[in-house]
Structures are given as structure tokens and as C-alpha cells.
Amino acid sequence: MNQHDLIVIGSGPGGYVAAVRAAQLGLNVACIEREPVLGGTCLRVGCIPSKALLESSEQYHAARHTLAAHGVKVGNVELDLPALLKRKDQLVGGLTKGVEALFKKNKITRYAGHGCLAGPGRVNVLSEPPAQAGGQAASGRDNVPSEPPAQAGGQANPTLARGARMVSLAISVELQAKHILIATGSKSAALKGVELDYDRIGTSTEALAYPEVPKHLVVIGAGYIGLELGTVWQRLGARVTVLEYLDRILPGTDAEIAAEALKLFKRQGIEFRLGARVTAARRDEGTKGRRHEGEGPECVVECEGHEPIHCDRVLLAVGRVPNTDGLGLENVRIKCDEKGRIPVDEHFATAAPGVYAIGDVIRGPMLAHKASEEGSACVEHLVTGYGHVNYDAIPAVCYTEPEIAGVGQTEDQLKQAGSAYRSGSFQFRGNGRARALGHIDGKVKILADAKTDRILGVHIIGPRAGDLIAEAAVAIEFGASSEDLARCTHAHPTLAEALKEAALAVAGRAIHA
Ligand code: NAD
DSSP: OEEEEEEEEOOSTTHHHHHHHHHHTTOOEEEEEOSSSSSHHHHHHSHHHHHHHHHHHHHHHHHHHTGGGGTOOOOSOOOOHHHHHHHHHHHHHHHHHHHHHHHHHTTOEEEESEEEEEETTEEEEESSOOBOTTSOBSSOGGGSOSSOOOOSTTOOOTTSOTTOOEEEOSSOEEEEEEEEEEOOOEEEOOOTTBOOOSSSEEOHHHHTOOSSOOSEEEEEOOSHHHHHHHHHHHHTTOEEEEEOSSSSSSTTSOHHHHHHHHHHHHHHTOEEEOSOOEEEEEEOTTTTTOGGGTOSOOEEEEETTSOOEEESEEEEOSOEEEOOTTSOGGGGTOOOOTTSOOOOOTTOBOSSTTEEEOGGGSSSOOOHHHHHHHHHHHHHHHHHSOOOOOGGGOOEEEOSSSEEEEEEOOHHHHHHHTOOEEEEEEEGGGOHHHHHHTOOOOEEEEEEETTTOBEEEEEEEETTHHHHHHHHHHHHHTTOBHHHHHHSOOOTTOTTHHHHHHHHHHTTOOSOO
């Protein structure tokens, strides 16, 4: 029986950051991961590979459409999709190796296998997830190991950084620890009537590696995943139709910013059907098999009140659900809530003594950086008695072109709460740097308390919004007023000056508007 101070189940941005921080604080830490590589959904099939594709597709699009305006002639521009996908895979490979190196440096023991709670202070490492009723493997498709787990006998694992401690297990082995941290993340949500074949009709995992540019891609869900990946394939040449149940896109984003985003995406050529509840998606039997002859669509998507759409690929992106299958929660008497999340208190403690949970598997936004902050706060509280996450200052970014970012409260939330606020906006077209970049679409909007002037929310659509939002998150974290931000010197010419101008606009004194 192997004994540790802390066992972390899952090596995503929640789990691996918690493991590293706990090791820094002097704990003997183990991390159980069933995938052959570390880093979780974010590194393997989420944030990182999607950003690689967004960057590459943007370069391709620029070479075809905007470089000429800069006086750069590039002649015939051709897409080399295999090279584009290879670059993404190399990027992912490099970063997952980086996590291995962090484990080695911090002397974290890695167990390859499926972690299953066995009782108070006990975790079993299984070579496969336990079977569910009906004989199904208890796992979401995008979390099923793509390769078999490492072999028994401590055999060298090619993905392991040299010198890292590795224990490979074919049989169930029991570990003991004072503290157990569940950081098992989430998996793609299914939708009734959508017959996933993980090929033509798939999730974000498949959309990160289509072997050819789809002729017509139908995206179900206008959230972060649908819009980021829809943008990628549209830029690479696909016709993209987004079907969204609501009458708006990007639920949770400030409504005014989301409306501006919709206008810009439509201008780029993405088609939208709003108020479209998808009821079915399946292979189109009538035309199946004809594709090899270069004719005919392969899928059909049905939604209420609209004509069925025929297309060659479907991306289902209607949210994600917590990953708790086969975790053995019943062995420690943890009951999930109605959304399948593990209930926790303010220090991430579950109902079971010594068992904690963070990230996508608990309440709050499903964001990598939120999971990392919770991981650090959880283990810091365990060791030092202090550890805190400020949920009012968690930025969210959608990495489309233009990028969309927000932190704090939206205007709708303030209205609903009856809060008195003042608003200041500044358009990027009034910013010299945005003009030099040739990206003048979008704006910055700052919402401040009407009485105290404290910044309550900042929402940006425009160039590098994902980087610009950091200043706003720091301002909110430090309780800054809009005047504080307005009086800070911002370098010229920078995109960040748009934030200063929006802060000035709260008091009606923007200079360049
Ligand atoms: P989402 O919840 O953001 O959006 C899903 C959309 O699908 C919603 O707009 C919803 O109304 C729609 N929908 C639901 N049922 C439908 C139906 N039957 N027909 C048509 N539309 C329907 O989910 P997502 O985009 O899948 O993202 C999942 C999670 O991953 C989110 O929490 C997101 O924040 C996170 N994520 C974040 C980033 C990022 O930070 N850049 C990127 C990707 C994913």
C-alpha cells in the first residue's frame, strides 16, 4: 500500500497546478491520470490545440485576404492541412512534456490508471474504468484513453520525462492519503436525437482534427466551443452554419457585446439560425456512400421550425458535464447535485472527510484558469489555513476574431439586481494602434458603481481582447474605481489605451471619442 499526503485524481490545469503547489508547500503528492499524457482536456483536446488552429487559420486567412493591403504580395496561397494539424500536435506534445517536467522537478509520483475512491483516505488505481451497468465503460468519449494504459511492471513509458517517478499498474492497487483531491474535469454533453459517430457527427475532439476541410459544417450550439471551432473551419474554407437554441449567441456574455459579435461573425460569412432547437442529427442514409464519388452530403440535422440541413460534418457543442463516472463517490457517500456536480464548501471540501473537489467537476464556470486558482487555493488552505478564490474577478475569453472577453458583472446582471451603475464605452476605431493593426472592429465597455465608481464589470470585443482583459481583472481584484484606471498612464500607441478611454468615458470625458 502506497502512502501519500495528497492524492490528486486528474492532471488537467486544476489537478496538475494543485499537485505542484502542494509539493511546493512540502506535501508528498501523487497524481493519478488515465490518459497516456498529462495536462487534461485543456492541453490535449481543448484550449491549447484549438488556439493552435485559430492562430494557423488566421495566418492563412490573412495571407489570402489582408496581407495585400499591407503591401505584401504572396502569390498563390495554398492550404497544407496536414502541416497545420502537425504543428498543433507538436505544440500539444511539447506542453504535455512540460507538465511531466514539472512533476519531475517537484517529485510528484504519477500513477497511470483510473482513480477510484475506495473509502475514507483510500483510492484504487485501476487499469481500466469500472464497467457501468449494461457493460459500458464508465467514461465520456473524449476521456476514454486513446491508447491502452501503461503496462504492469514499471515498464518505461515513452511519454514520461526522464527521471520522473512512474508507477504503472495493470491490476488494482490501493493508495492511502490524508487528503484526496478530485480534479476529473468534464466531458462533452450529449443531446437527445444526435447520433454521435465520433467521425462525421462528433464533438470538439473530432473538430480539432478533421482530415479535410468540410464543405459544409453544421455547428450545434453558439457557445465558446462552437464559435471558436466554427471560426477555424470557416477561415479554412468551409461553409459554416451555427444552430442555436436561444435567440442570441454566447449565453452569459454581456448581451450588447454578444450582439456586436453576431453582427461581425455574420459579416465574415458564418450563417446563423437562432431560436433553432436541434432535435436530431444523423448520417443521411439516402446519400451515404456517395461521398467517395465526390457527391452528396452525408449528414442531416433537424431543428424545430426549420427545414432540415444536409451537410458533410456536424459539431455538437451544447455544453459540458462533470466527469464523475466510475469515481467511486458512493464509497465515500458523496452525492452529486441535479447537474451532476460534486457539492463543495467554500474551501472545496466535499461531504466526505478529507475529500476535496475543484474545477469543472464543481459549481462555477468551466474554465481552465478557474480550476487552477481553485487547485492552488484548496491545497494552500489545507497546509496554511488560508486559500481563497475571488469569483468576481475571473475573466472569460472567447478566442474568435475578434476576441471577446469579459470580467465581473454584465449589464444584464446589474439591471436584474437593481444596481445603480454608470457605463463608459470606447470604440477601437478611435485607437491608433488598432488602426495600425488593421483591426478596428469592436469596443471596450466599463461598468462602474454609480455611487462609489468601483468597477463592477469590463467587457471587450476587439483585437487582443483576451490579453487586454488582464488589466481589468487586476483592477477589479484591487477594487479600483473607473477614475483609478482613467488616471493610470497607458503607453501610446497601445490597444490598452482603449481601456483608459472607456474608463474616462464613464465620467463622460473620453478624449478620442
Ligand atoms: P456553452 O454552454 O458555452 O454553449 C452551448 C450552447 O448550445 C448554448 O448557447 C445553448 O443555448 C446551445 N444549445 C443547447 N441545446 C441546444 C439545442 N438543442 N439546439 C441548439 N442549441 C442548443 O457550451 P460549449 O461551447 O460547448 O462550451 C462548454 C464549456 O467549455 C463552457 O463552460 C465553456 O465556457 C468552456 N469553454 C471555454 C473556452 C474558453 O475559455 N475560450 C473554450 C471552449 C470551451
